[in-house]
Amino acid sequence: MFEKVISFFKKLGKTEEKEGKSKDTAKERLHLVLMQDRANVSADFLELMKQEIIDVIKKYIEIDESAIDVRLTNKTNEDGTNGAPALYANIPITNIRNDVAVQASKEKEDTENKENEKKEENKIEEKQEENVTENKDDKEEKEEEKEEVKEEEEGKQEEDAT
Numbered sequence: 001m002f003e004k005v006i007s008f009f010k011k012l013g014k015t016e017e018k019e020g021k022s023k024d025t026a027k028e029r030l031h032l033v034l035m036q037d038r039a040n041v042s043a044d045f046l047e048l049m050k051q052e053i054i055d056v057i058k059k060y061i062e063i064d065e066s067a068i069d070v071r072l073t074n075k076t077n078e079d080g081t082n083g084a085p086a087l088y089a090n091i092p093i094t095n096i097r098n099d100v101a102v103q104a105s106k107e108k109e110d111t112e113n114k115e116n117e118k119k120e121e122n123k124i125e126e127k128q129e130e131n132v133t134e135n136k137d138d139k140e141e142k143e144e145e146k147e148e149v150k151e152e153e154e155g156k157q158e159e160d161a162t
Helices: 002-039 043-060 098-161
Strands: 061-063 069-076 082-090 093-096
Touching: 043 061, 043 069, 043 082
Parallel strands: none
Antiparallel strands: 061 093, 069 082
């Protein structure tokens, strides 16, 4: 009989725990619904956003998807009042992918090298254009000098003829 009384109290204690857990769960769900309503965000939209965030993060690091917690919360202002809704994301990291980091640094280096090559090519082209311009100027000067020499010779020949 004593055992029945003990088991009765144990069952009573378990139901109180279950009620406490379900109460907390219901409270949390209601809070989430209110936050989504205030932020004008649907549950489907929040789930879609969560999945996209996870997909982006998975490119760079390995994560524990089963332990991810993404939800909307109220940001509390300094004066203690509720502020704008905030997105809270707790994403446990299991490993950082070094291959992605190495690849990203290689791509950055390649981009920088290409930019430097373009700059060098532009400098070479500018120098070539300057040389062409100088050569044209030199040719024009030589032609002008030849014309001056011809004019001088013609002037001398006219003087000699008179």
